[in-house]
Amino acid sequence: MIERQFSSAITEEPTDEKRVFDLRLALEKDIEACDIKWSLFVAAAQSYRYHSRLNPYPPKYAIKEKSEYDIDRIRLTISNVPPIRQLIRQIKNKDKSLNEDVLDLVHWVVCSKSFPTLRSIAKQEFELTLKKVDYITPVSVPTHIFEVVSQPNSPAETKFRQHAENRNKLYAFHGSKIDSFYSIVNFGLQQHLCKTALFGNGIYLSSEMHVSLSFSPIGTGWKSSLNGTELSCIALCEFVDHPQHLKCHLKDQQPNERKNDQHIPDKYFVITNNDIVRVRYLLIFAKSPDKSMQIYRNSVINWIYNNKSVAAMIFYAIILLSVGLANSRTGQYFRQMFWQKAQRFISDLISKYFLL
Template identity: 35%
Template sequence: MEGDNKVAQGVKELIYSKYINTDLKENKGENKLALVLEYLKRDLIAADFKWSLFISATHSFRYDSCLRPFPSMYLKDDVKDIDLMKEDIFKIPALTHLVKFLKDSEKYQVEASTIDLLYWVLIQQKEPTLKSIPNSEFDNVLKLVQSELFARRPDYIFKVEYCRESMMERTWTSIKENNETLFAYHGSRLENFHSILNFGLQNKNTLFGQGIYLSSELLVALPYSQNGCGWGKSLIGPELGVVALCEMIDHPTINCQSRDGSTDKSRTETEDSVVGEVPHKFYLVPNSDLVRVRYLLVYSTTPPYMHNQLESRTFFGWLKKHKSATVLFAYITMLASVGVSIWLKPTNIFNYFTK
């Protein structure tokens, strides 16, 4: 452990000594570039997903409402310079390549504005944090909700962790003390999740009344989570769909059908409902203080098992897969080029035609 810390510190010192832009210095002398590198190394897939959510909000035509919070360095006289931010986003390579660049700062240079933006998204927006869940633990997560209908298994699952001392978490804990909790799903467009993670789920006004809609069936939530455009360089795919697995407090103000088989109808209909009772399998939560996002289920148009297949279909993917053949081909090409260059000497050509 001590050795790892020394290596990490050495990386920070190396990068700091080579990357002299003073805009990257923290008030305490810490280096944003080194901190971004350490963050990426800790959980690259989770960092990639968090960045993809930010990108999706950025490219939404509703970015004024989706991109909350907004990076302050792109605010000029209270005007959001979204075009300048998109220019900086375009400069950022795939995160696997970025890790390589940041490790070898003598060879590669990274613009300060791009590091500032990555630092703001990945580190400065520190709550909540995302943690990738291994595939072997997917069933344990999905068992939190007792669903009856079959639904497609997610390609990725990320755990959402909050700081216990945050105002939102303390409010949740105080309400939860005398109430049980249960889990349910909430579907939303990809572009909304940057804001959802930072501000919680927001009320919607529909036919059954105003509130946050959840369902005990993943199959019911999925249609509300249609695939949206994320980041074209993402490790998990450029198009994603996300369903939030939420924990909610079983508070009397939540509207739902009876779950114990009783005929009690006191919680089945809201005062502002237009069409009557809340349907079976649905929960209508009156405010965000009663619900917390615990996991994000992610569906990709290019799921994990396809990444290697897609890569192998490309020319560079073939070269990577057939290294021995590539080396042999390169050697033969070199010999052939040497032979051709010798034959093409003027003296050789003259001798050939004057024999």
């Protein structure tokens, strides 16, 4: 399966100049969408389940006849990627210190034409987007919403349209861990990867957002993300009301309608065909990014943020050195000199302003 997906990801290599131009254009056009796409890739790469989550993987890192990839090298490159705004500035300034592997990897993730793109939804459009599902239980509003824009003539979209002919299309939510969404965005929901099968095999959706959120715990994304380093994500999916491939609980069932399963709870949908469901939006619930992380122009602060343990050891060493110096003869001499000057200054101040 990895080999099949690897081969589908191969595209003609762009020239260095075109690659830099395309990356800068994409970052400047929708920086938050590029940031979240990269964050999902990082979450998959850093996951202990990377073998199944980091799919597709960058061809440049393939080993052993393209059946595996060098995860350590991928993670090393990820660690060298600067914050997105800093990356844009380095590209503009043609900074020669910018790592070539960094450019290659970020370009592959953000600009690949083989995979869907993401588009930021404006805050004022959130309500309209969420109204696609008539959920009842109130929940927190997502911090970000991104539309998943697939190629109109892709095989997956073509199959979906074929199944949707003369049938209704509905919307519902799907929850999963943050490290799963890189693969989900690129290949859609796959029922063989859905491990929770309380009510039979299939893709589980719900018309209640809080139900899907319970399957989407907060996870770690990219430490330099504009959108937040700790993320929870649920997918807003469009699916076909198909009589053979959709199971749900119905109070009243008419002939030739969806499969009725009394064991499936109300507000749940179980889909048994990958082709009748498509991810249309990603709802992101993020903790606010650390403000100190955004002060990347100050190299000292940026170094301290990225090397907290080393900075703490240096600070502790300075304290020990200060204490040792204070107890030495030299330290006592300087302390006496300081107090003498302080007493003389205070005495002069009192005599000048308070004594007649």
